[in-house]
Amino acid sequence: MSMIAEFTKGIWKRNPILIIGIGICPTLAVSTSLSNALWMTLAATFVLVCSNILVSMVKGITPAHIRIPIFITIIATFVIIVELTLKAYQPSVYSALGIFIPLIVVNCIILGRAEEFASKNGIFASILDGLGMGLGFGLTLSLLAIIRETIGANKLLGYTLIKGYEPVGAMVAAPGAFFTLGLILWGINRIKAKGN
Amino acid sequence: MESKIFISILLATVLVNNYVLSQILGLCPFLGVSKKTETALGMGLSVIFVMTIASFFTHVVYQYLLIPFDLTYLRTLAFILIIASLVQLVEMILNKTAPSLYQALGIFLPLITTNCAVLGVAVLNIDSGFVGSNLGLLKSVVQGFGAGVGFTLALYLMAGIRERLELADIPENLKGLPITFICAGLMALSFLGFSGMKLFK
């Protein structure tokens, strides 16, 4: 596979959320507003790319049977770096994302890419893979966030859309998250079915 | 008086703040293992088990190891390693001492490490300010147990619905994940009704 394809596969063909179906928890929980979604994408992509680089670097010396603890330690290290940096320089983002920052550790996308890709490929390919997957994650998250924020809060990036319109509050709560992703996946299935 | 606090923690984690349906945690196993009620129950019991002991150990480590040495920033790393090794340990002990239980739960245990609800409850125990408070350790354990029960409840209900859905006439493209999400949404909507509930005043 060419290097460009390593990058672009995460956006559609192997989109982590829509096609593979992993990393759903943060997607649903954080997509309450577009700014939350963008910050989450940034944080998760940083961890994903860094852990991909390190996993790819140590792949020669990693004994196979303890690879999972090693991957988890690497990922958790970068998560803590993100946690501390956000706490120090973006405290409002840190409190808005709350528990979902430490939970990046158990985001299946990151461990999945370490196991499936970075531990078998070179550093450069791993960086591209991480960036592409991060972008795919971010695009899906943003799509969800835009739908939920506009309908559920009548806002986009914190600015009111239509003055005086009472928004559907349930859309920013948990049910709205499930409905939106369910309907998006329905649409994806239709597109896939037409393609075949 | 004290028992009231524990009952309210329990009810809050099982119903009001149900981890799956209102906090959106632990969705991977919720979607992956909810095809049959039998496996859902097995997974649920394992999660209750692991969450309860993980709450205990993470609380102890945080209070007596991380705080005295001023290492609270290592929380995430410490907790995930505790959970991972705990799961491994439970698997080995069950295998040796209770083979029948191991056979029932064994296949689910490795999956629990990456269940974000387990790490979630460990972190939330700390964020709820249980560390250092009166009876804090017991509060953490109760919250862990309640979170597990809430997870099991959601998983079991979902599995029941999905068993029925097998026989239902659904549009081809809606089958599988999309309809599951829409069902989960309807369940979450009904659980939202608990949110106004006042416990003891």
Place this chain on the structure above:
Amino acid sequence: MKYFVKPTLVLALLAGFAGFLLAFVNSSTKNVIAGMEKEKSKLALAVALPGFTILEEKSFKDDKGEFFYHTAEINENGKTVKGYAFTAEGSGYSGTLRTMVGFDENFVIRGISIMKQSETPGLGARCQEIASKYTFADFVTGNAGEDEIKPWFEKQFESLSLSKEIKVVNKGDWNESMKDSLIPANEVSAISGATVTTNAVRRSIEESFARMKANVEMLPSETIPAGEETNSAEAVQ
């Protein structure tokens, strides 16, 4: 033997590397975070008691533990008016809600500032939301200017009386024009979909105020001779 040594070595090396990296990041962010926390409580105090000069921090002990509060004063229309501020804590929909509350000697709230919350994003977390005057169209066309810095939820507590019960009503998002009907009735409008959060804030304020009232003598300044003024706010044990 080899089965033991290599994995242990690799894990130990990695843990050492991770430890060093994290210790470095921690030491470089620690002061920033600590400074931020300090700045935050200073800012919260300034929001809770706008214009007041903070005098000192005091505390008393009752059966619920230690209680910290600040005393302050302001010169309004040539009179010295005393002010007090305390931090109220209570459990909201999920996790703790910590609010700095400032009020004057007539028990009228001067301002509140929510310092810590972990409520549901989009619902309870809106207690810290700053309502923008501008719409998204203004933002795109570049017409959006500077906004207020105070969240609307905090603003509606201003001028409410602590000596009467504060009532929570559901009238939708607060705006400036609702002031005239809400303040005389001592009411706040709940965040839509997050009545629990609104009630939690109200309850924590009332509970903490009751504790303070029971333990601290707070008299209007004009009733006290000038010389004894400094003793007036002292804790009665």
